Amino acid sequence: MAHITSSGFSSLFRCLLHFLYLRSCWLLSYPICAGTSDNHTKEDCKKTSALVVCFGEVLIDFVPTVGGVSLAEAPAFKKAPGGAPANVAVGISRLGGSSAFVGKVGADEFGYMLADILKQNNVDTSGMKFDPNARTALAFVTLRADGEREFLFFRHPSADMLLHESELEKNIIKQAKIFHYGSISLIDEPCKSAHLAALRMAKDSGCILSYDPNLRLALWPSDEAARKGIMSIWDQADVIKISEDEIRFLTGGDDPFDDNVVQKKLFHPNLKLLIVTEGSDGCRYYTKGFKGRVAGVHVKPVDTTGAGDAFVSGILYNLASDQSLFQNEEGLRKALHFANVCGAITVTERGAIPALPTKEAVLRFAA
Numbered sequence: 001m002a003h004i005t006s007s008g009f010s011s012l013f014r015c016l017l018h019f020l021y022l023r024s025c026w027l028l029s030y031p032i033c034a035g036t037s038d039n040h041t042k043e044d045c046k047k048t049s050a051l052v053v054c055f056g057e058v059l060i061d062f063v064p065t066v067g068g069v070s071l072a073e074a075p076a077f078k079k080a081p082g083g084a085p086a087n088v089a090v091g092i093s094r095l096g097g098s099s100a101f102v103g104k105v106g107a108d109e110f111g112y113m114l115a116d117i118l119k120q121n122n123v124d125t126s127g128m129k130f131d132p133n134a135r136t137a138l139a140f141v142t143l144r145a146d147g148e149r150e151f152l153f154f155r156h157p158s159a160d161m162l163l164h165e166s167e168l169e170k171n172i173i174k175q176a177k178i179f180h181y182g183s184i185s186l187i188d189e190p191c192k193s194a195h196l197a198a199l200r201m202a203k204d205s206g207c208i209l210s211y212d213p214n215l216r217l218a219l220w221p222s223d224e225a226a227r228k229g230i231m232s233i234w235d236q237a238d239v240i241k242i243s244e245d246e247i248r249f250l251t252g253g254d255d256p257f258d259d260n261v262v263q264k265k266l267f268h269p270n271l272k273l274l275i276v277t278e279g280s281d282g283c284r285y286y287t288k289g290f291k292g293r294v295a296g297v298h299v300k301p302v303d304t305t306g307a308g309d310a311f312v313s314g315i316l317y318n319l320a321s322d323q324s325l326f327q328n329e330e331g332l333r334k335a336l337h338f339a340n341v342c343g344a345i346t347v348t349e350r351g352a353i354p355a356l357p358t359k360e361a362v363l364r365f366a367a
Contacts, residue, residue, distance in 0.1 A: 091313025
């Protein structure tokens, strides 16, 4: 029998660990960091991943402690950090990427708590402001037994609505490779002007502009105002993620499953990627050169809050590492499958930020 020295055993052990690592990446069909060697750590990935800056609202979500009930029927609520742009920032960081959040909260216990949670998740908060004269926004969210989501917002006005253009941290925006935003920050002044200024700044700096309309009709003064506001910046985005319901709303009731509707009414000349999410059924994608569908990942849902934000985190995390995905259909499909897994994991727990997965959780799920 051959004798193995201690140094030889250590070498074999390292080889085995390396093999297991490569196998876990293969199971997901996408590397932890595009363009990096296999022995890079998560911190190495974070250093090489381009910065994604997320602009908009961060707030406290209150979700029922039991599922399938209306807000009025809920026996109690669980406090959870939320807000779509903040969710995306945390999601990217959890996956090993580099992210920053730009927005405003109240100089109150909830605001300080949210800032601490972002910091604990390695999100750059240098662009975060605190307002001593307004409260941090609150939202009560539930998924009723009939499948409809119900929202009740407390913003009269909340601090996120009061961000001024003069409060923008220009340096952090100019450092970004991707600038991500929604539409809620377009509803009221002065935040609307701050949003438009940040958008111009990011565009002038050569950022990829990523837009998730995140329709919340209860916050807009009317349906028409929502439609007009959301579409007012539509043609500036490079990447847009939209849901079936949002297609129906923005097109005035057209069939959201009709490719012609999507391509003729929503795909604009400057757009690099349009993604239509379909929940557990997966997603569709449209670029100038190709289009297709990626199957969904089925799980038993507990709370769908934050699923779309987890999906966006997954795709932006990959785009931050590899911008050739706009021209590489195979790579894009792998990245979209990755994003589908991120969304699926998130719906298995209550709340948004608490449920966002790490890279390791995504790999375990895929395995």
